[in-house]
Amino acid sequence: MTYCVAMRLNHGLVFMSDTRTNAGVDNISIFKKMFTWEVPGERLLTIMTAGNLATTQAVVSLLEERAKAPDDREPSILAAPSMFQVAQLIGEVLRDVISNHEQSGQESSSAFNATIILGGQIKGGGQRLFLIYPEGNFIEASEDTPFFQIGETKYGKPILVRAHDPDMTFEEAIRLMLVSFDSTIKANLSVDLPLDLQTYQKDSLQQGHTDRIEFSHPYYQLISNQWGESLKSALDALPDYAIKDQT
Numbered sequence: 001m002t003y004c005v006a007m008r009l010n011h012g013l014v015f016m017s018d019t020r021t022n023a024g025v026d027n028i029s030i031f032k033k034m035f036t037w038e039v040p041g042e043r044l045l046t047i048m049t050a051g052n053l054a055t056t057q058a059v060v061s062l063l064e065e066r067a068k069a070p071d072d073r074e075p076s077i078l079a080a081p082s083m084f085q086v087a088q089l090i091g092e093v094l095r096d097v098i099s100n101h102e103q104s105g106q107e108s109s110s111a112f113n114a115t116i117i118l119g120g121q122i123k124g125g126g127q128r129l130f131l132i133y134p135e136g137n138f139i140e141a142s143e144d145t146p147f148f149q150i151g152e153t154k155y156g157k158p159i160l161v162r163a164h165d166p167d168m169t170f171e172e173a174i175r176l177m178l179v180s181f182d183s184t185i186k187a188n189l190s191v192d193l194p195l196d197l198q199t200y201q202k203d204s205l206q207q208g209h210t211d212r213i214e215f216s217h218p219y220y221q222l223i224s225n226q227w228g229e230s231l232k233s234a235l236d237a238l239p240d241y242a243i244k245d246q247t
Helices: 053-068 085-105 157-163 170-187 218-238
Strands: 003-009 014-018 020-022 029-030 032-039 043-051 114-122 128-132 138-140 147-151 193-202 209-214
Touching: 003 043, 003 114, 003 170, 014 043, 014 114, 014 170, 032 053, 032 193, 043 053, 043 147, 043 193, 053 085, 053 114, 085 114, 085 128, 085 138, 114 147, 114 193, 128 147, 147 157, 157 170, 170 193, 170 218
Parallel strands: none
Antiparallel strands: 003 014, 003 147, 014 193, 020 029, 032 043, 043 114, 114 128, 128 138, 193 209
């Protein structure tokens, strides 16, 4: 399993993904799940992947091949004129990869399913954020839905829902996302560090701050420890439940 979050802010986008993949408790590996294509001054495209590793690697490889050797029959995400059309292309590739697995004799395509978050901006258009489903269709982030999660989403969602603010700075958004990841990591063995982080400044059309956050990262340790202590303090500050005397 995995956990990835992309957040839309008024001044940009923030992406964060874990790197753990596992096929059982004794078969754990680290694989990158965040990938970026950049043409400085023209476009910045970032995707994060969750699901079957063979499927997501095939999708990324196909996108890379088409980006390096453009072909009118196999359009490239670096040639698509809009973010909407980029989302369409990625959705088509994802659907075709899953379909090819099914046609090769597998009993069910569901075992090869994957979901993808796409975010970025192309010159002449605004910054956009999409969630792409295994069937190839997709939805776009909005004011009502300003962030997307894929993978093991349930443990880290409550803090995002409560605390997200579109006017947050990148620093504030990263702090919020790290709390979300810390909660998920502590609750589920299939999600773990290192974490990959990337920011995108609206209208910059180039990659922003990037980082790989290891377990020893001092800021992560600070957030993890202080968040745990703050939760305990907040719980202690709440009034006790009153049990009526039944005697």
